[in-house]
Amino acid sequence: MQDCVIGCFTGYGWQEVQVWARSLVASGFMGRKVALLRDPLPGCVEALWTCGFEVVDYSHSPVGGTPYVERFTQLHRYLQHRRQQGEAFRWVVATDVRDVYFQRNPLDYLARFDPPRLVLSQEGMLYEHAAWNAANLASSFGQVALEALRQAAPNNAGVLAGGHRSIEGLALLIEHLSQGGRTTDPDQAALNLLVEGLAGALWVHRAGSAEPWACQAGVMADPNRIAQNRPHLLGPEPVWRDGWVQTAAGEPYAIVHQYDRVPLWDAAITGRFEG
Numbered sequence: 001m002q003d004c005v006i007g008c009f010t011g012y013g014w015q016e017v018q019v020w021a022r023s024l025v026a027s028g029f030m031g032r033k034v035a036l037l038r039d040p041l042p043g044c045v046e047a048l049w050t051c052g053f054e055v056v057d058y059s060h061s062p063v064g065g066t067p068y069v070e071r072f073t074q075l076h077r078y079l080q081h082r083r084q085q086g087e088a089f090r091w092v093v094a095t096d097v098r099d100v101y102f103q104r105n106p107l108d109y110l111a112r113f114d115p116p117r118l119v120l121s122q123e124g125m126l127y128e129h130a131a132w133n134a135a136n137l138a139s140s141f142g143q144v145a146l147e148a149l150r151q152a153a154p155n156n157a158g159v160l161a162g163g164h165r166s167i168e169g170l171a172l173l174i175e176h177l178s179q180g181g182r183t184t185d186p187d188q189a190a191l192n193l194l195v196e197g198l199a200g201a202l203w204v205h206r207a208g209s210a211e212p213w214a215c216q217a218g219v220m221a222d223p224n225r226i227a228q229n230r231p232h233l234l235g236p237e238p239v240w241r242d243g244w245v246q247t248a249a250g251e252p253y254a255i256v257h258q259y260d261r262v263p264l265w266d267a268a269i270t271g272r273f274e275g
Contacts, residue, residue: 001088001089001090002031002032002087002089002090003029003031003032003089003090003091003092003093003107004031004032004033004034004089004091004092004093004164005024005029005031005032005033005034005092005093005094005095005106006034006035006036006075006078006092006093006094006095007020007034007035007036007094007095007096007097007100008035008036008037008070008071008074008075008094008097009035009036009037009038009040009067009071009097009098010037010038010039010067010070011038011039011040011041011067012037012040012041012044012097012098013040013041013042013043013044014041014043014044014047015274016097016098017035017044017047017048017097017098018047018273018274018275019100019101019269019270019273019274020095020097020098020100020101020102021033021035021047021048021051021053022051022273023101023102023103023269023272023273024051024102025051025052026102026273027102027103027104027105027106027254028104028105029102029105029106029107031089031091031107032054032089033051033052033053033054034053034054034055034056034078035048035053035054035055035056035097036056036058036071036074036075036078037055037056037057037058037059038057038058038059038063038067038070039059040057040059045057056074056078058074065178065179066184066185068178068184068185068186068187069174069175069178069179069186069187071187072171072172072174072175072178072187073171073175075094075167075168075171076168076171076172076175079092079164079167079168079171080168082164083164083165083168088164088165089163089164090116090163090164091106091107091110091116091161091162091163092161092162092163092164092166092167092168093106093110093159093160093161094159094160094161094167094171095158095159095160095255095257096158096159096257098260099158099257099258099259099260099261100158100159100255100256100257101255101256101257101259101269102254102255103244103245103252103253103254103255103256104212104252104253104254105254106161106254106255108254109211109212109213109254110161113205116161116162116163116166117162117163117166117202117203117204117205118160118161118162118166118167118170118195118202118203118204118205119160119161119162119204119205119207119213120155120156120159120160120161120195120204120205120206120207121155121156121159121206121207121213121214121216121255121257122153122154122155122156122206122207122208122209122216122234122235123153123154123155123156123216123218123219123220124153124208124209124216124219124220124229124233124234124235125153125154125219125229125232125233125234126150126151126152126153126232126234127146127149127150127151127152127153127154128150128151129229129232130154130219130232133154133188133189133192134146134150136183136185136186136188136189137149137189137192137193139182139183140178140181140182140183140185140186140189140190141180141181141182141186141189141190141193145189145193148196149192149193149196152192152196153206153234154188154192155188155191155192155195155206156188156214156216156257157174157187157188157191158257158258159213159214159216159255159257160191170191170194173190173194174187174190174191174194177190177193177194178190208234208235209233209234209235209236209237209238209247209248210235210236210247210248210249211247212246212247212251212252212253212254213253213254213255214253214254214255214256214257215238215245215253215255215256215257215259216257216258217238217245217256217257217258217259217261217262217265218257218258218261219233220233220235220237220238221237221238221245221261221262221265222258222261222262223262223263224261236248238253240262240264240265243268245259245265256269
């Protein structure tokens with residue numbers, strides 16, 4: 001069975017997409033590379049084609065909510081359509097685009113899991129210490145939801161992995177639960193409500209910062225936030241060494257998310273892939 005990496009975005013040009021696309025190619029990933037997009041800027045689609053991406057442009061379809069929610073609508077539709085056409089992926093990796101950098105082939109990490117269900121990336125602090133996540137959850141679904149998850153660790157909606165049916169179903173549930181949210185970006189809150197609410201019924205691996213899966217730099221490395229975050233971190237801080245973002249044990253992460261929050265990383269990574 002083939003594997004698939006998917007990104008979904010609205011209104012981006014090649015400048016916002018190139019690190020994501022070129023780093024995935026450079027990682028050695030040999031599966032299906034897919035870009036789901038609305039209103040791309042001129043030249044973006046052609047550049048993605050050059051990098052070997054399948055491009056699905058849904059600009060002609062009615063807007064299905066904010067980009068945060070619509071990406072899950074389009075993710076679900078794409079995976080459902082492929083399955084109905086008789087194609088099933090082994091692993092699906094669904095990520096943000098503008099601030100995601102692939103350091104290694106993501107399958108090298110995912111190969112340790114069998115069977116593939118859901119592999120998530122924790123942000124690194126409990127809800128009670130994560131101000132943005134706590135406010136987003138309470139604003140989207142109410143104080144009762146926040147109290148239920150206060151001692152849970154938020155999982156990031158920008159890096160998801162799982163089997164075809166797992167990601168297809170998760171995307172559908174996030175889409176529909178988000179429609180009841182009261183903010184423009186309830187998707188991450190919806191993800192965590194679903195995962196924690198169904199914790200006993202799902203096989204979910206929650207990867208922390210000690211594992212070489214996904215570095216969540218916004219919590220773990222942002223120089224503007226790390227001092228206040230440090231007393232509450234659930235795992236070791238990442239390390240920048242020899243041009244790689246590594247775990248504390250010296251293993252390069254497969255994915256670096258929000259690398260643009262760290263000026264040193266941003267300059268080095270962007271310089272590697274721009275042009």
